[in-house]
Amino acid sequence: MSIINNIQNNTIDSLRALYNKSFTEKDFQVNQTKPEFEGDYTVVMFSLLKALQLSPDVIGKQLGEHLIKSYPEIYTGYNIIKGFLNLSVADDYWINLLYKNYNDICYGKKEMNGKKVMVEYSSPNTNKPLHLGHLRNIFLGWSYAEILKANGYQVIKSCIVNDRGIHICKSMIAWQRFANGATPQSTGIKGDHFVGDYYVKFNDAYKDEVAQLIATGKTKEQAEKEAPIMKATQQMLLDWENGKPEVMELWKKMNSWVYEGFDFTYKNIGADFDKVYYESDTYLLGKDIVKQGLEKNVFYKKDDGSIWINLQADGLDEKIVQRSDGTSVYITQDIGLALQKYEQYKIDQSIYVIGNEQNYHMKVLQLISKKLGMPNAENIYHLSYGMVELTTGKMKSREGTVVDADDIVDEMITTSKQHTEALGKVQDFTKEELQDLYKTIGMGAMKFYLLRVDPKKTMVFNPAESIDFHGFTGPFVQYTYARIKSILRKLETADTALNQQQLTNSGLLKLEKELIIAAEQYPIVLEQACTEHNPSLIANYIFNLSKTFNSFYSEHSIAKAETEEKKYVRVKLAMFTANIIKSSMQLLGIAVPERM
C-alpha cells in the first residue's frame, strides 16, 4: 500500500475514533509537503472544518497526536500551519520500503487481471513512407500497450494497413507511366520511398494536366474532373475492385515494395504487432451489418438508395453508411472491423490510437456501434493525439515540409554518435557496441522527445531541441542509469561483503529520503499512466526521479560513504533507482545502456 493510502486510511480511522464521524478519502486531500515546511506529507484540513465544527488548530493537534500514538511505526511528528497538518514519516518506514523493493524488477507492476485489450496503432497508407506524425502515433501506441501489460492486461497490438483505394491507384498509375520498369532494387531506393516518389509524380502530372485544361478554357472544377490521368486512376480503382489480373498484379507488387520498406522502419524503431489487418480484406466488412441495421430501423434508406443514420438527437449530424451505388464508405468498414476484432479475440476493450483530426469520426463510430447494440461498443476508446507541428508551422506534403521518419531516425543516431565521440568516454567499445550505443541514445532521445508531451496536445517539433541531449531528455535519464551501473560494477568487485552489513538506525539524510519518496511514487504513476492513457506521465516521472538521484549523487558519495551502514543504504538506493529507470524506460520503448 502506498504511503498516501496509508495516510488516508489512518486519518479516516483516527477521525472516526476521535469524533465518531465517517469520512472517505475524497473528503480531504493528502499532498506531499512543500519543501519549505517541515514534514513529508500533508493532510489538508480545510474541507473537514465544517463537518467537525472545530478550528484547524484543534483538529490538527488531536489528529496529529492520535496518528503518532496509533501508528508510531509510521508517524514520528507533526506540525500545523494554517489548515495544513504536516506529518513526518519515520525513517524506518522508508528504509523498510527500500529494502523490500530495491531489487524487485517488477516493482510497480500488477498481477494479470484477466482482461484482454486490443491496441490499434499506426495505420499507414501504402502510398507514402512514414513521417514524424506516424512516429508519434507508433511510439504512443506501443508505449501505451506496454503500460497496459504492466498494469495486468493481456494486450494485442494491432495495425490496419490502408492498402487500397484511389490514393494507392495514383502511385500505380504514375509508376506505369513514368517508371520504365524501375524497381527499388534497380534504383537502390527503399521500397516505401520509391512508391512514395511516384505518388508525388502523380500529383505533379495531374497538376500539369489541370493547368493545360484550364488554358484551353475549362473551369478549374471541370479540369480537375476531366484530367486524363485522374480518369485513368478512377478506371484503375474499378478494375481493382473487379479483380482485373494485371491491376491486381501491379498492386501486389508495389505494395510488397512498401511493406519491405515499412518492415525495415518498424524493426528499426522497435515497433511490433500481434495482428495486422489489411483494408483490402476488411473493406467489404460491415455491409451485412448495414443490412441488419436497416431491418432494425437504426438506419434508413433515401430515395436514391443511399443508406443513412440520423445522429442529430446526439448532437451530431446525419451520416451516410452506404452509397447509393451500394458500395461501402469508410465508416462501414470500420464498423465491420470493430465487430470482427471483438469476435475474433473477445476483447474487453478496443483502443484506437488515432490523431485528433478523426475525433468526430471516432465519435460517430462509437455511437453507431452503440445504436446497433454491438457488444463492444461501450469499450471502444479513442486514444486521440495531437498533431506534430514544426517551428515553421504545420507539415505539408505539398510544400515538402514533411519530416520523414527514416531521415529523422538516422539524424538522431548520427547526432548521438557525434556527441558520444566528442565526449570520448567509450574508446574501449567495440564497433558493434558503439553502433548499439549510438542507436540506443539516438532512439532514446527521439522517443522521449515525442512521448514526454501530453498525447492529446498539439506539439511542436523543434529539430535543434530534439537533438539536445541535456536536461529533460532521454539521454539524461540514460546517463543517470549508466552512472549508477558504473558505481555498482566497481563496488561489486571491490566489496563483496557489502550485503552482510547490519543496519542500525542512524537516520536518513534529506536527499536520501527524497530519493526514496520519489521511488515510492512509481506504482501510483504507473497506474495513473494507464487510467489516463498517458505515457507522458511516466516520462515526466522518470526525469524527476533521475534529477533527484543526480542531486543526491553529487552531494553524497556512495562508494566512500561516511559509514559502512550509509554505504549499504546508498547502494540499495542506487539499485532501486536503476531498476525503476530501466523498467519505466522500457515502457516508453527506450533501452538504457550499461555504459555511455
Added chain:
RNA sequence: GGUCCGGUAGCUCAGCUGGAUAGAGCAUCAGCCUUCUAAGCUGAGGGUCAUUGGUUCGAAUCCAAUCCGGAUCACCA
C-alpha cells in the same frame, strides 16, 4: 455558422478531480571536475497563468461570457 480541443517564463512543456510564495528543461548570466562518468550539480534573473465577471475560507485549476489559435462537420479515407 455548429461541435470539439487548446492559450501558463523569450522558446518547449508540467501543474488543471480547487490548497501554502505557480514549476521544469532550453536559452542568458555566475559558480563547481587531482574525489563513484561534468550527457552532471549549485545558484541568479525571467510570470497580468489570454481577458472579464462569477462560485468560496481559498481559483492557473470549477462556471459563464469575450478574444485568439487549431481540428472537424463529404455518396474522401
